[in-house]
Amino acid sequence: MKIGVPIEIKNNENRVGMTPSGVFELTKRNHTVYVQKNAGFGSGFFDKDYTKAGATILDTIEEVYTAADMIVKVKEPIEKEYDLIKPHHVVFTYFHFASSEPLTKAMIKTKAACIAYETVEDHDGTLPLLIPMSEVAGRMSIQQGAKYLEKPIKGRGVLLGGVPGVPPGKVLVLGAGIVGIQAAKMAAGLGANVIIMDVNMKQLRHVCDIMPKNVITEFSNEYNIRKHIKDSDLIIGGVLLKGAKAPKLITRDMLKDMRPGTVIVDVAVDQGGCFETTKATTHEAPTYIIDDVVHYCVANMPGAVPYTSTVALTNVTLPYVIKLANEGWKQACQNSAPLNKGLNIVNGNIVYKEIAEAFNLEFSAS
Ligand SMILES: NC(=O)c1ccc[n+]([C@@H]2O[C@H](COP(=O)([O-])OP(=O)(O)OC[C@H]3O[C@@H](n4cnc5c(N)ncnc54)[C@H](O)[C@@H]3O)[C@@H](O)[C@H]2O)c1
Numbered sequence: 001m002k003i004g005v006p007i008e009i010k011n012n013e014n015r016v017g018m019t020p021s022g023v024f025e026l027t028k029r030n031h032t033v034y035v036q037k038n039a040g041f042g043s044g045f046f047d048k049d050y051t052k053a054g055a056t057i058l059d060t061i062e063e064v065y066t067a068a069d070m071i072v073k074v075k076e077p078i079e080k081e082y083d084l085i086k087p088h089h090v091v092f093t094y095f096h097f098a099s100s101e102p103l104t105k106a107m108i109k110t111k112a113a114c115i116a117y118e119t120v121e122d123h124d125g126t127l128p129l130l131i132p133m134s135e136v137a138g139r140m141s142i143q144q145g146a147k148y149l150e151k152p153i154k155g156r157g158v159l160l161g162g163v164p165g166v167p168p169g170k171v172l173v174l175g176a177g178i179v180g181i182q183a184a185k186m187a188a189g190l191g192a193n194v195i196i197m198d199v200n201m202k203q204l205r206h207v208c209d210i211m212p213k214n215v216i217t218e219f220s221n222e223y224n225i226r227k228h229i230k231d232s233d234l235i236i237g238g239v240l241l242k243g244a245k246a247p248k249l250i251t252r253d254m255l256k257d258m259r260p261g262t263v264i265v266d267v268a269v270d271q272g273g274c275f276e277t278t279k280a281t282t283h284e285a286p287t288y289i290i291d292d293v294v295h296y297c298v299a300n301m302p303g304a305v306p307y308t309s310t311v312a313l314t315n316v317t318l319p320y321v322i323k324l325a326n327e328g329w330k331q332a333c334q335n336s337a338p339l340n341k342g343l344n345i346v347n348g349n350i351v352y353k354e355i356a357e358a359f360n361l362e363f364s365a366s
Contacts, residue, residue, distance in 0.1 A: 001325040002032045004068025006061045007039040010075045012283065014042025014306035015313065017072040017093065020053040022318045027054030031325045034058050034067045043310040065089070070329075072321055074313065076103055087111035087347070090329045092321065094118055094129075097344055098358040104345070108361075111348045113329050117317065119352060120342035128338070129320075131178055132312035134267075137301040138182030138238060141265045142171070144301075145234040146190065148263045148287055148294050155294055156261030158233045161191035168192045169233035174220060174249055174274060176203045179238030179267045187234070188215045195228050225249055229258050237266040237274040245272040252276045252290075260292035269297040 003026060005018045016039050023033045035055040037047060047057050058064050065071065065084035073093035077085060079102075085091060087110065095116040097104045107114050117129035142160075149155035149169070162168035171187040173180045176198035184196045188211065196211075197220035198204050204217045211217075218224050220239075229235060229250065235258075239246055246268040255277065258264075266278045273280075277290045280299045287296050302309035320339055323332045333340040343351050349364035350356040356363035 001328070002034065002067060002069045003321070003325060004064040004071045005033065005035045005039055005055075006064045006071065006073060006081075007036045008042075008074050009061070009080060010078050012300075012303060013075050014303065015074040015310045016040045016043050016045065016306075017074050017314070017317075018321070019043075019311060019314045020045055020049040020055075022314050022321065023050055023053040023055045025318060025322060026325060029322065029326065032056070034064050036061055036064045040310075043306040045310075070321075070324060072317070074310075076100070077107075079106075082106040082110065085110040085112045089113070090115065090324060092117070092317070092324065092342075095344060097352070097355045101359045104350070104355060104359060104361070107345045108348050108350065112345075113343070113347070114345040115324070115329065115333075115339070115342040116344045116352075117313075117342070119344060120320065120338050122338050128316055129313070132316055133302045133309065134178035134238075135182050136305060136309050136312060137267050138179035138236075139186050140301050140305065141179070141183045141236045141238070141267050141296075142186035142190065142234070144286070144296055144298075145171070145236065145263045145265045148296055149233055149261070151261075153287070153294075154261065154289060155263055156233055156259060158261075160187065160234065168214075170195070170228075170231055171234045171236065172225075172228045172232040173197070173236045173238060174225070175236075175238035175240065175268070176200070176207045176217070177238060177240060180236070181207060183236045183238060183267075184211060184215050188212050192234075195232075197224065220249070222249075226254065226257065229254055229262075231259070233259075233262060235262065235264040237264070237268045237278075239268055239274045240271060246274040248274060248276045250275040250277075255291040255293045258291075258293050261294065262292075263294045263296065265296045267301065270299050273297060 033055045035050045070090040089112040151157035158169045160169040171192045173196040194215040208217045266273045268274045
């Protein structure tokens, strides 16, 4: 199959849909890979790395779309790309259709096969192509939180790990899923005292079994949250209710119970946030202060570490890309239930129920 890897043209997106090692795996299997000039630059991969791995470098995005049958990307196509997508294309990327009616309608118009990373679903209900980004964001939340605790950027002036003779900081992690576990692990590694909360006892038992002694599990409820916010230095929001808005676990009135300079990082901002005072921010201006509490609410945290994020993402997408390339999308989706769940729009029809429902459009069973 002919596979195209265009440069991501969405503002501030430095990731790329395939690493040179992905190209190597595909060309080894006699597929042809076209990579747009400089596509990997933002992630630290150079054209010569791709060429060495067997790719052909093309100058323009138009050439890539024209040459390829399957497009492998990171973010949803933006308006400029809509006309480049033709009926014979398979487009494999994050689409997040339910949050954009114009994108949904544009992709219906293309008649291409749109397979969305975010809805590829394993047999146990997990979303394998979303997990790596939660892992990145969870780990990063502590790195960012530790930085914003510094006094010159209005934090409490606390070193999370403490020093001999000075106790370490306290970190409260809300949610013990992918984000929460990675956050707790990083905070514990720095030497902080960590409380991690969830409403899922099975998850709390698991966390209790695997975490070091400086991570304590506690059931998540308002009483316990109010108790711990008073002396926490850093609070991480990593809760998720599947398919719903995040619950507001920290309300505006609770901010006054925190010490000035406390840092709160709402990783769940992309689902509306789990703090009442959350407003989405960007890497250019990541924080704002309300009631002396520093809020960090960046909606695309992995975007700041494109090398790690690209490699983490392509590690999990590549097996599906290989399957799609080897078998063609129809056969591959028939043979793989997880991949079949990724089918969102095919030949002008919405084949993923929730997307049709989101915009009151017609749904066709795939
Ligand atoms: N900002 C970013 O850049 C970024 C990046 C990746 C993921 N995210 C977001 O982070 C959030 C968490 O993702 P995840 O992969 O860890 O999800 P997950 O499903 O693995 O974990 C969520 C956890 O929240 C728990 N939970 C639900 N209600 C709770 C409550 N009231 N109190 C405490 N815990 C509760 C669930 O039981 C679950 O264990 C999601 O909204 C995700 O979209 C954001």
